[in-house]
Amino acid sequence: MDALSTERKPLVDTSAIPGWGVDADPENDPTYPYRDRSKDDGLLFNWQRPPIQETDVEILQSIEHKTRPAVVGTSTPPSGLSGMIRRLAFRWSESNWLHWLLLMGADRINVVEGVAQDLSRGKVPNIPAEMGVRAEWQHNKKGLATKVAVLTAVSAGLFLLLRGSKPKPFEAQRKRVTPPEVHEAD
């Protein structure tokens, strides 16, 4: 089905509707003062558009837009697996949760891609510094000590858990399956 036209066609002869507009009150405007409704031209895409920005950067666009806006941001175009997911997300409108959930998922994958990108450039990210550990040390030593202690305890616990679940050495297993001794009958 074609999209409905937004042009103001005389769909209804309002003069034929008894009482049409008699209670229209210009003072009844919950958007005052942040919206100047006197400048509302109705549902018409009729403004003089700014010059259109030419770009060779990939710009994903909401399907709710009639046309691409005149200026666009060119930061960090979609790339990699996260970029593929972002492109997929833009098949759905902004009112569809899938659109946003896919974007959130892409954001998380993008974090891993960022680390991989750093490593591929020979750079090991200093994650504690990126998380502001220096400020934490300066202003919240107790909190930092608590975090370190918790992290250490969790790591140790995980280590012990994994160590405990390791397959036992072959010799130990063999003992378990050794058949019971058979005593000869007297």
Added chain:
Amino acid sequence: MRAMDYRGPYRVRIEEKPMPKILHPRDAIVRVTRSCICGSDLHLYHGMVPDTRIGMTFGHEFCGIVEEVGPEVTNLKRGDHVLVPFNIACGQCHFCKQGLFGNCHESNAQATAVGGIFGYSHTAGGYDGGQAEYVRVPYADFGPTVIPDWMDPDDAVLLTDVVPTGYQAAEMGGIKKGDTVVVFGAGPVGIMAARCAWLFGAGRVIVFDHVDYRLEFARTYAPAEVYNFKEVDDVVVFMKKTTDGLGADVAIEAVGGDAEGNFLQTLFGTKLKLEAGNAIPLHWAINSVKKGGVVSIVGVYGPTGNMIPIGNVVNKGLTLRANQASVKRLLPRLIDHVRDGHINPKALITHKVPLEDVADAYHIFSAKLDGCIKPVLVPSTH
């Protein structure tokens, strides 16, 4: 040039990046002199805003020196010191014509619900922001305003977002003389909303938060009655009791999705991110305002959904009003207020940090360390 670089939730650093270029005839390149970290930047920093890409530069509250202008920018010249509204607005579309500069239809390809915002994810247009030495400013012939000679740049940089957002929060409340106004959130915007409520004639201003040093700041700066919501049994019952059982005339929500104060909201909104943030302040605002009252919302939430008692909005006959601040519309009035001493924006600034230390600045602000209310980044090129 050096710029802030997002690496994932709770991780940012400084990177060497290419100099921004003029990409459109109405662009300008601005050398940043000051750039704030906004409370809403923390929503990005915490990974709560969809389509926040690794490598992006944040920062929508900045001022700086014009270095270069596109051929259609005739009202600015090289060397002008400008404050740059956080909204990227063309000034001529259907919405800009009506003064809705936060809702420009010609600046955000990725979404229609919000106009372009500097450094605020691709959901707000995918523009690199001002936490950098240089920044591209689209529609520079419309948005940036030359800082008056008499104005301190520390005041000017707060006119790009915090002051207009706080002011518009109070304005949207439709406050009448003598009204009781309750503000949820004692961050910079909440504090400013409380201050501005008096300008509209409020008779009583109450602020809720859970961070004592911020409440103390709000108590003296706004000034306001302040309460730590963790020290009252039930915020809504408390509000009813303190307003003769009726509720406040106006409630302002100035927290957004990073709120604290309710286990389920924190679990689903903040931790699991199944909601667009923790909406407990919005919940309190709806339930503690009186019947027929107004709830004004400036807290930033994500684009999905939130658990709020919408049935009570209907049953109480409330008016909900909300928007991103329309900075350009408000600037003339706010500049007058600063000149006349009605608002002292720079008093909010508690930390001035070199841009190079951006990771520490984010952590201090996010973790509410060292009495931080408002951190400002200063590039070494300034």
